[in-house]
Amino acid sequence: MAETQLVAPGRRTQSVVSAPPEPPAQWHRVLTLLADVSLFIGTRSVWTQGASHRLPVAAVVSLCYASILMCGVLTLVVRRARSLARLDLCVLITAVTLAVCAWVMNHGGSDEAVLTTQAARQLVAGHPVYGQPWPWLFGHGVALTPTVSGGYDFTYGYPPLVPLLAAPLLWLGHGGAPATAVSTGALVVGTVVLWRMLPTPWRSAATMACLGFGLLPMYARLGYPAITALALLIPVVVRWPRIGSGGRLGPSGVARAMCLGAACAAQQLPWFLAPFLLAGIYAVRRGELGGRAAAAAVVLRITGVAATVWLLVNTYFVVSEPGTWITGIALPLTQGATLHGQGLGDVSLYFTDGSDRLDWYGYASVLLAAALLALLVLFMRRLGPAATVLPWCAFYLATRSQDGYYLLMTPLWLAAAVTAPPSEFARAWQPRPRALSGPHRRTALVAASALLVAPALVSAAVAVTGTAPLKLRVAAVRRVSADAVSRLTVRVTNVDGTALTPHFMLTTNQGSGRYWSLVRGPATVPAHGTVRMEIRPASGTYALPIRPGTRIRLRAFTAAPQTLSSAYVRLADRNSRTQQAG
Numbered sequence: 001m002a003e004t005q006l007v008a009p010g011r012r013t014q015s016v017v018s019a020p021p022e023p024p025a026q027w028h029r030v031l032t033l034l035a036d037v038s039l040f041i042g043t044r045s046v047w048t049q050g051a052s053h054r055l056p057v058a059a060v061v062s063l064c065y066a067s068i069l070m071c072g073v074l075t076l077v078v079r080r081a082r083s084l085a086r087l088d089l090c091v092l093i094t095a096v097t098l099a100v101c102a103w104v105m106n107h108g109g110s111d112e113a114v115l116t117t118q119a120a121r122q123l124v125a126g127h128p129v130y131g132q133p134w135p136w137l138f139g140h141g142v143a144l145t146p147t148v149s150g151g152y153d154f155t156y157g158y159p160p161l162v163p164l165l166a167a168p169l170l171w172l173g174h175g176g177a178p179a180t181a182v183s184t185g186a187l188v189v190g191t192v193v194l195w196r197m198l199p200t201p202w203r204s205a206a207t208m209a210c211l212g213f214g215l216l217p218m219y220a221r222l223g224y225p226a227i228t229a230l231a232l233l234i235p236v237v238v239r240w241p242r243i244g245s246g247g248r249l250g251p252s253g254v255a256r257a258m259c260l261g262a263a264c265a266a267q268q269l270p271w272f273l274a275p276f277l278l279a280g281i282y283a284v285r286r287g288e289l290g291g292r293a294a295a296a297a298v299v300l301r302i303t304g305v306a307a308t309v310w311l312l313v314n315t316y317f318v319v320s321e322p323g324t325w326i327t328g329i330a331l332p333l334t335q336g337a338t339l340h341g342q343g344l345g346d347v348s349l350y351f352t353d354g355s356d357r358l359d360w361y362g363y364a365s366v367l368l369a370a371a372l373l374a375l376l377v378l379f380m381r382r383l384g385p386a387a388t389v390l391p392w393c394a395f396y397l398a399t400r401s402q403d404g405y406y407l408l409m410t411p412l413w414l415a416a417a418v419t420a421p422p423s424e425f426a427r428a429w430q431p432r433p434r435a436l437s438g439p440h441r442r443t444a445l446v447a448a449s450a451l452l453v454a455p456a457l458v459s460a461a462v463a464v465t466g467t468a469p470l471k472l473r474v475a476a477v478r479r480v481s482a483d484a485v486s487r488l489t490v491r492v493t494n495v496d497g498t499a500l501t502p503h504f505m506l507t508t509n510q511g512s513g514r515y516w517s518l519v520r521g522p523a524t525v526p527a528h529g530t531v532r533m534e535i536r537p538a539s540g541t542y543a544l545p546i547r548p549g550t551r552i553r554l555r556a557f558t559a560a561p562q563t564l565s566s567a568y569v570r571l572a573d574r575n576s577r578t579q580q581a582g
Contacts, residue, residue: 035204038212095211109176113223116179119163130328150503157331179223190231232263244298261309286429343401354564355466364459369394384425469496470565502556
C-alpha cells in the first residue's frame with residue numbers, strides 16, 4: 001500500500017510502501033509444533049484420574065486438549081513471527097496448567113519426598129534433621145534404598161535448602177505433598193525463567209525440555225530435590241561463558257553466583273557441575289583479559305559469593321548438629337548403596353554372577369570425572385560447549401548409575417546449546433606446555449588424552465572382570481503353601497581369600513528385594529570355607545511368582561569388601577522339598 005506524507009506546505013515526500021509482515025522461520029514452526037505435541041504425553045492418565053475422582057481437574061485437562069489442538073493448527077498457518085511467538089506463550093501456559101493438574105492428582109511423592117517432608121517437620125519442631133532414622137516412613141509403596149551392609153538407609157541425605165522451603169507448606173497434608181509442591185513449583189518457575197531467557201524462536205524448546213514428554217514433571221511430583229537444584233542452575237547456565245565479562249561480575253553475575261550456591265545447597269548433583277563451569281569461566285576470561293590474575297579474581301569472586309550463600313543456608317545445621325550434618329550431606333557418596341541403574345554396573349548385576357571388586361566402579365567414576373574435567377581444560381575451545389553434559393558421563397561407571405542422574409539436568413544441555421555456542425570459546429585459554437606444543441603436538445595431545453582417561457577405563461575393567469566370591473546353592477526349601485516359601489537353606493562356598501559376611505535377597509526383576517534374615521548358621525563364611533545358612537523373608541513368607549518362566553535370582557552382598565554374588569534358583573517345582581541352584 002503506497003502512502004504519501006507532507007512534511008511542508010506544497011512539498012511531497014517519496015511514496016513509502018509498507019513492508020509485508022516478516023514470516024516465521026520454518027524451523028521455528030516445527031519447534032513450536034514439537035513442543036505442542038509433547039504435551040500429549042501423559043495427559044490422558046491425568047484426565048482419567050480426574051474424571052474418576054476430581055471432575056474440575058478433568059474439565060481443565062479437557063480445555064488443555066483444546067488448547068493443544070488449536071495451537072497445533074495455528075502454528076502451521078500463522079504468517080507473522082510475532083504471532084508464532086504468542087503461540088509459544090500459549091503452549092507454555094498449557095504446559096504449566098497440565099503440570100499443576102498432574103500435581104493435584106498425584107502429590108504423594110516418593111521416598112525422597114517423604115524424607116524431605118519429615119526433615120521439614122523435624123526442623124519446625126526444633127529436632128535434629130540429619131542422622132535420624134525414620135523407618136516408619138517406608139513400606140506401603142514407598143521405596144527402600146538397600147545398602148551392601150544388609151540394611152536400608154532411613155535417614156535424610158541431602159543439603160537442607162528443600163526442607164527449609166517445604167517447612168512453610170506443611171499445612172498441605174501428610175505424606176510428601178509439601179516436598180512435591182516445592183519441586184513442582186520450582187520446575188514451573190525454572191521453566192518460565194528459561195523460556196524468558198532464551199531467544200524468542202527457541203522458547204518452545206524450553207517448554208518441551210522442561211514440561212513436555214512428562215519426564216521432569218514426574219520427577220517433580222516424586223519430590224526429587226534435584227528438580228529444585230535444576231531450577232536454580234538455569235539462570236547460571238544461560239550464557240554462562242559471559243559471566244564476569246570484562247573482569248567484573250556486576251549485579252547479574254552476583255545473582256548467578258548466588259543461584260549456584262543455592263543450587264549446591266539443594267542437592268549434590270550441582271557439586272559435580274560447578275567445577276566444570278568454573279574451569280570454563282576461568283579459561284574464557286583468561287583468553288579475554290589476557291592475565292592469569294584477572295581471570296582468577298573473577299573465578300574467586302564467583303566462588304566466594306556461591307560459598308557464602310551455601311554457608312548461609314547451612315549455618316543453622318552447622319551450629320546445631322555439625323557432625324551429623326556433614327555426614328548427612330555426604331551420605332549419597334558414602335552410604336554404600338547396592339548396585340542400581342542403567343550403567344556399566346549392570347554387567348555384574350545382570351550379565352554375570354557378580355563381582356568381588358565393586359569398589360572399583362566407584363574408583364572408575366571418580367577417575368572419569370577428574371579426567372573429563374582435565375580434558376575440558378585441555379581442549380576448552382572444542383569441549384567448552386559440552387561442559388554442562390560432561391559431568392554426568394562419570395555416573396555411567398558408578399554403582400548408582402540410574403537414569404535420573406542423566407535426564408534431570410537435560411534442560412541445562414538445551415540452555416548451553418542455545419546460549420553458549422562454540423563461538424563463545426573461540427578465544428578461550430588452553431594450557432599448552434612445551435611437551436604438548438612441539439611439532440608433534442597432535443600426537444602428544446592424543447597421547448595425553450589417552451593417559452587421562454586410561455585410569456578410569458582400567459578401573460572399570462577391573463570391576464567388570466571381577467568374579468563372584470561366593471558360590472550359592474539352595475539346599476532345602478520350606479513351604480507354607482504351594483505358592484509361598486518361609487525358609488531357604490543355602491549352601492555357601494567362599495572361593496575368596498577373605499572371610500565374608502553375606503546378606504541375601506531374592507529378586508525376580510530389575511529392582512532390589514528386601515533382605516532375608518539369618519535364622520540358623522554362621523553369619524560369616526571363612527576364607528575358602530563352606531557353610532550352610534538358613535534364611536527367611538523379611539515378611540515371614542515369600543510368594544512365588546505366578547507367571548510361568550519367571551526366573552528367581554538369589555543375590556548375596558557383602559560390605560567389607562563390597563562384593564556381589566548371584567545365582568539363579570528354581571523354587572517353582574512345588575512337588576519337591578529340595579531344589580538345586582540353576
